[in-house]
Amino acid sequence: MSVPATARKLKKEDLSCVFDQLRASHRVIGPKIEGGVIVLADIDVHDIPAGFEDRQAAGSYSLIRSDRPEIFSFSAGPDSFKRFLHPPVSEMFTFRRSRTSMTITPSGREEKPLAFIGIRACDLSAMKLYDRIFLEGPVKDNTYASLRSNAFIIAVNCCRPGDNCFCSSMGTGPEVKDGYDIVLTELRDSFLVESGTVRGQDLLARLALEEATGIDVDEKAERTGACIRAMKKSIRAEELPGLIYRNPDHPHWADIAERDLECGNCTQVCPTCFCNATYDLVRLSQVSFKPPGLSGVRVRKWDSCFSRNFGRVHGGNFRPSRRARYRQWMSHKLAYAIEQFGLPGCVGCGRCITWCPAGIDITVEAEALKDAR
Template structure:
C-alpha cells in the first residue's frame, strides 16, 4: 500500500472534508475518565496527549510526553453501539377501528465516518457482519447503517498490558475493512487508502509526497513494538479442547470470583446477545417491540419454559467462554475473541480471560493464587 504524509496541522482538514461529504464524524474523546467514541465537530476534542493504563480490573488515563491523539489502545466501547444499537425498536402496533395495525419500525441511518478504530475493532466488525448480514435473514437496521459507514483505522504504536491481538491474529496492524488507515508519528500521519470511497476523500486532502524511508521505518518499528505483548491466547485448536473439560474445577474457581455483572459482554466488541421487550401506552392503544442488549450472565437469558438452564454463575461463565472461544469456530470459522483485552480491564474483580482459557485447555486443576 502506498502511503502519503499528512501533517499534524492538516488533520482538521480531514474533518472538514468528511463533513462536506455529508458524514457525521465520530471519534475518540475523553469522557468520565475513559476514551469513548462520540460525535466530534473539531480535532481539539480528540484525546491529545492521553494514554490508558490497563490492567486486570483497572483502567486509568494518564498524560504522555507526546502530542499525539491516538496514543491509547482501547476504551470501554468501540464500533458495536453504532451498528448493533443497545436499544432498537423493531415494530409498532396500534389499535384502530379496523383492529390491530402492525408496522415495522422506521429504519434510521445516516452517513457516519468513524476515526480511530484499531485492528481488533475491525476484526470484531467482520464478525458482526457475518452474524447480522451474511445469514439467511440479514438485519435491516444493522445493514442500513453499515452501508453508510466510512472507517478511518489507526495502526497501534504500542500495546496495553491487557492487549493480546497478536495471538488471535487481529493486530496491531489494521489490514482490512477500512477506507483510510493512519500511522501516527510525532510529526504527523502516514495515510493509505483501502477503498474507492477512501480514495475520493484522500484526493481532497493537502498531502505531502510519498512517505520517506525513515518515516516508513518508524511506522514499522512502532508496529513491531506494539507486537510485543504480555498475554497470549491459546491457539484455536487448543481452544476446542474447552468442550472436553466441562466439569473442570476451574469453572467453580472463577465462579467464586465472578459477580455475573455482564461487564465483559457489554464491552466485548463481538458479543451480540439480545432480548425483546414490549411496551404500551397507558390507554393500551399503542405498543412497541424493542430489542435490547442482553448478556448470557443474566439468569433470565437461560430461562426457557419455566426452567433456568444456567442457574449458577459457573454455568453462565462456562456458556460465555465456550461459545466465544470454541463454538464460534463452528459458526463463523474462527474464535469470537479479537484480543482487545476490554473484558480484562473492565471486569470489576479483574478476571483474566486469557489466564482462565490457558488453565482450562490444559485440563488440569489450578493452584489458587492471591487475589
C-alpha cells in the first residue's frame, strides 16, 4: 500500500513527547480512570489507562486488566469531548440592571485552548455535527466558538471495538477520516502517526520522527479491518430514516415507553445530544445597590428531551407522553439530524446502550421498527 507523505512512526514510549509539545500552549484532555470508569480529564501520559479493557453490555460497564500490550485497547466511556466544548453548565454573561440601564458582560473563557488526546472516529463525527450546529448557523454561538477555537485534536484509530459499538454500520468509524490534527494508529511496537492539518504537520516535524513504511500502513489497514470484523452490533442506517418518517404511530414506540425510565442518561452520555436551556441566577447579595437594581449571571445547562418540561409552553405541552418523547429522541438521532445537518445524529458509539439503567438498546429497538403490511 502507498505510504502517505506525512506518515511517521512514533515509539510507544515516546508518546510523552506529544504531551510535552502541547502542554505549553494547550490544556491537554484525555482518558483516565476515575471511580471505576474511564472519564476525560486533564491528564499526563501516565494517566492513560494502558492495558485496561472495558466490558460493556446493555446497562452495564466494567473495567478489567487486559493481557494485551496495547495502550489504547479501551473504548468509549460515559464522557466525551462534549463535556468540554459544550459544558454541562456554562456561564454566558453577567448582567447588571437598574430600571433605566443595563450592562451585559460576556463571560471570559480560559485562555489556553484545549487539546484532546485519544479521541475516536465516532466522537470526531459528533464534533463535526456540533460544528454545524453551533458554528454554521445561521447564527454562530459565542460560547461554543470560544471553546472550540484552536482546539488541537489527536485522534486514535480503534483497533478493538467496544461491546456496544456499531460505528461501522453508521459509517462513522472505526477509522478516523477527517477532523483531526494528528491521528495515531497503534501498531505492534509503535504508533503510525499521520497529520491532517498544517498544525499537526508542524508538531510532527518538531518531534523528528522516522518515516513510516508500507509495512506499517498495511498493518494499520489490517488492524482497523479486524476492528470492523469484530464489531458485534449493527444498525440499518440507510433504511431507518424512511422507516421512522413513515411510522410515527408504530406500536413499538409505546412498547419502548413501557420500559423507558425517562432518566435522561442517554442524552447525557450521547456525544451528539446538544439540547440545552438557559437560566438567570440572581445574586441575592447584590440585589440592592445604587441605583436600585440587580445583578447576576445567565447560565446555560444541558437539557433533555426526556424531560416533561422540554416541550412545554404556556397553556400546554407539545409532548406530554413518554412515547412521544422517546420517539422524538430516537427520530432525531437516526433520521432528523441527517435532514437538519447532513450528518447522522447517531455515531454508533453505544454509550446510550451501556448507560441505560433499563438496558434499552437502540440497535434492538430500531430493528423492531417495520412498515405495516
